[in-house]
Structures are given as C-alpha cells and as structure tokens.
Amino acid sequence: MAKLYEEIVRRRTFGIISHPDAGKTTLTEKLLLFGGAIQEAGAVKSNKIRKTATSDFMEIERQRGISVATSVLSFEYRGRKINILDTPGHKDFAEDTYRTLTAVDSTIVVVDVAKGVEEQTEKLVHVCRLRDIPMMVFINKLDREGKDPFDLLDELEQKLGLKVVPLGFPIGMGQNFQGVYNLWEETIAIFENGSKQKVGTIREFKNLEDPVLKEIIGEEALEELRDNLEIVREVYPAFDRERYLKGELQPVFFGSALNNFGVRDLLNCFVEIAPPPQAKQADKRLVQPDEPQFTGFVFKIHANMDPRHRDRLAFVKIVSGIFERNKAYYHVRLNKRLKFSAPNMFFAQKKQVVDRAYPGDIVGLHDTGNFKIGDTLTEGEKLVFKGIPRFSPEHFRYINNEDPMKAKQLAKGIEQLTDEGVAQLFTLDVNGRKVIGTAGALQYDVIQYRLEHEYGAKCSYEPLSVYKAFWVETDNPEAPDYKEFLRVKQRYMAKDKDGLPVFLADSPFSVEMVKSEYPSVRLKEMAE
Ligand code: G4P
Secondary structure, three states, X not given: OHHHHHHHHOEEEEEEEEOXXXXXXXXXXXXXXXXXXXXXXXXXXXXXXXXXXXOOHHHHHHXXXXXXXXXXXXXXXXXXXXXXXXXXXXXXXXXXXXXXXXXXXXXXXXXXXXXXXXXXXHHHHHHHHXXXXXXXXXXXXXXXXXXXXXXXXXXXXXXXXXXXEEOEXXXXXXXXXXXXXXXXXXXXXEOOOOOOOOOOOOXXXXXOOOHHHHHHHOHHHHHHHHHHHHHHHHHOOOOOHHHHHOOOOEEEEEOEOOOOEOHHHHHHHXXXXXXXXXXXXXXXXXXXXXXXXXXXXXXXEEEOOOOOOOOEEEEEEEEEOOEEOOOEEEEOOOOEEEEOOOOEEEEOOEEEEOOEEOOOOEEEEEEOOOOOOOOEEEOOOOOXXXXXXXXXXXXEEEEEEOOHHHHHHHHHHHHHHHHHOOOEEEEEOOOOOEEEEEOOOHHHHXXXXXXXXXXXXXXXXXXXXXXEEEEEEOOXXXXXXXXXXXXXXXXXXXXXXXXXXXXXXXXXXXXXHHHXXXXXXXXXXXXX
C-alpha cells in the first residue's frame, strides 16, 4: 500500500476555467510545454467551438473528435503527475463543464486583463465556490493594455466573491509591460520583447536593489513597483495554504500565456500548494483516496465519432484504491459486474491502454450503453457518489416523433443522449409529452442530427415557453399550500429523467409568486 500512498500524494488533478477567449487553450499548451508533454507551441488544438461554427453542427461533430483527445491532458513536472481536465469554453456546453468540475481537486481561473471578469467566469467560479474547490487565478494578456491591477483584484473580490492574495504583481502593462514580481518566490522576471514563444529567455533578479534591474526597467518603474508591493502587503492577507485548500482564499498571478511569461511562476506555485486527490462524499460515507479498494464515478460520456459503431467512452475519475485492467468491478446502479479489457488513459494527446490507474487519474472505458453520468463503480460495496449537479436548462422545446415506424429508436436515442448529458428530458404530468431542455440552442441541431445518424430516428421540435426548470421539494407533502400548489400549477408540472418532480416556470414573476404564496414549496435551481 506504500505504493498507493506515494502515487496519490504526487497527483494533481485540476481544471482550467475561463470565459471563451481569455486564453485557456494557450495556457494549457504552455503548461504542457513545461511538462515536456509536447515539443512545440501550437500543438494543442483548441477544443472550443470556433465562433464561425456556432450554427454549423457538422463542425461541432468534427470538433467533438478533437475534444476527446484533449479531454484529459497528463504530464509530469517536478515529480508530480499532473492531470488537466479540459472543459469546453462554449457556453452551450456549460453543463459538461459543471460535471467536469466534480472530478477536479482544484482549478485555475483565467481572466483577460482587458475584459476582466466575464459572464462565464462568474458562472463557473460560482459553481466552484458552492463546492469550496481551491482556486488560483491567472490574469492573462499583460502584453496588452488592460485594467489597472488593483481594480482587477477588486473586481475579482466583488464580482466573484473571492478573497484574493496577489502572489505576483505586474510591472507596467501593454506597450510598457516590463515583467512581474513574484511574491511567492521573491524573484523578478523581466519581460524582454521579442522573446515570444520561447521558454527560458526571461531574466530573473532576486533583489529589487540590483543595479542592473534599475538600469533595465528604470528608476520610475522601480519606484512604482516598490509602492505597489507595499500596498499589496498592507491591503491583502498573507497566503495561508489551509485557507486556500478550504476555498477561502485565492492566490493571483499575472502574465501572458501567449508569450509564455509568468506561466512557470504559476506552475511552480501550483505544484507546491494544489491539493492531491481528496476524499469524496458518497451516500453512506466519506471515501478516502488511500483506501485499498477501488471506487470511482462516471462524470462524462463521449459518443464515438464513428456513427457505425455506437460505442461510447465513459470517463471515470478514480476516487480510491487501484483500478486494474481486466478485473471485474461492480456497477452499483445496474447491480452487475463488468470487466474492462482496454481502459484508456491520456498522455498529452495520445490515448493509451493502461494496466493500472490511481486516485486522481481518469480512465476512459469503452461502453455500449451501460453507463450514465453519475454512475459509481466499486469492488462490491453498494455506495453511490454524490454531487454530480444538474442545473436548469436555458432552452426548452417539445420533441415530436416524425416517423411512427421508428418510435422505439427515437425513445432509445433520447434515453442514451440524455444519459450522456447532451440534454435533459422532462415528461409533462398532464399529457406525457416529452420536453427537451438544453443549455444552448445549438444542442437541438446536434440532437436531431445524432438521432437521425446514430439511431435512424426523425424528430421535430415545437416551441414551449418556459423560463426555467425548478426541482420541487417540501418538508411536508401534506401541507395544504403544497397540495394547492400542485393543483394550481398542474399544467406546469413534469418529471425529470429520475422521476423527480419539476416545476417548469414560465416567468421569473411566477417563481416569485410561488415563493410568496406557497411557503411549504421549495424551488431548487439545481438537483444532484
Ligand atoms: P480560450 O481557450 O480561453 O478560448 O482562449 P485561447 O487560448 O484560444 O486564446 C484566445 C485568443 O487570445 C487567441 O488569439 C490567443 O492567441 C490569444 N491570447 C492568449 N494568450 C494571450 C496573451 O497572453 N497575450 C495576447 N496578446 N493574446 C493572447 P486568436 O487570435 O483568437 O486565436 P489564434 O488564431 O491566435 O489561435
């Protein structure tokens, strides 16, 4: 078991989150360069759905292939095994990102220095905060003109509710960007224009009094840096690892991913402070990573790109023990044993069959329909990991069958696509009609296309005016106001795929009304 412990403590599994275009892909690539996982810049293909492709779902299908390859990127750095879990930047795939966040032990948030905190940053950080995930912030694109660093730090606190600790601080910006002071290692790195895309041409100084430093950046900039550092030390709390690990405090670095500047400072600090694989809550108990028995859960399912083979790849995060190839594991929901002869792991961009995997690792299992998101695998214990969230979709449409001969295929297709988490399915109580809810309008095209090509079924949609779905709970099902609510709102009541009651509200106003008129009713925006 000494081996298991050793492997656990050296693993760092994390996700990079950002608003599209802040520089997530570029940063990922630079991290891989440091890890020696790739040899040149430009090797990592962005998995983001390009702007030009927003209405072209064939393009999305193509890019789904790319995103399998970048689902997990692993590399070694300073004796650590680092697993980056990729999250789609496109907001129509936000659900995917939320689920991926259940499999990370920490995150790095990338913010564009000019744009500051953007919409997707806010949503994703909110999810991380709900779960107290440790976060670090990288403020990117310092080679461009942007907001004042102190204003940005304020914005992080106000808009994201973070408690920031700057561990880096920039000297100038844009045309005048001269470098960053690293408060973590107490070094200064000087940005030399023209050092683009190269690693290691950065000059470092240990000491603010170094005369060469003064010569390079000038007395004025040096004076300003001294003043700024004084403010930083006075205004912000000192770094405290315990508080960072609890999600109470977030270190901030500044740099330019494109120029590979400030990335190493971030990485060096990350490998020292970021948490190894953590214990995870299951329905019956807390599961510790160093327990000898294997447990894991499915957080993502990827359909095969080849429509002739309807097999899929289920991504399993290992929570405890050692996962071994060809060993029969217990699929708790189906109550049966399954063996996996070719579990995949991902090294940089290559898939590889592995014999063993450890907590913190992700294995990709070929699946012909056994898995759905949230499923738990164990060595025999009946337990279920909690916390794969479902949020209310943003779009709702009725789905109709267009080919009466293919009703079965359609039902199966909808079942499997919703298992994959492409969309959510609701069934109206009053008439049994099916409603598809998605995070983005784009998904409707994807679903229609895939139903036709993978299942041979044809569907059409019909508009439905729903503002949001709320999961309905109450402490007292016998309360008169609860019963009254169910009666009055009958037309708006549905069941989700797990049979949980859902209220499909048609406006924010009706939500407020329910809250004030039926106090026994609890409307929840999220289900687990
Ligand atoms: P994302 O994954 O978060 O969506 O962002 P991505 O890395 O693709 O970066 C978005 C754009 O920002 C890219 O330019 C990228 O080159 C640029 N970028 C990233 N880091 C920096 C930086 O430090 N400084 C500057 N000036 N730009 C940066 P693009 O023109 O949209 O795409 P591309 O054609 O260069 O790939």
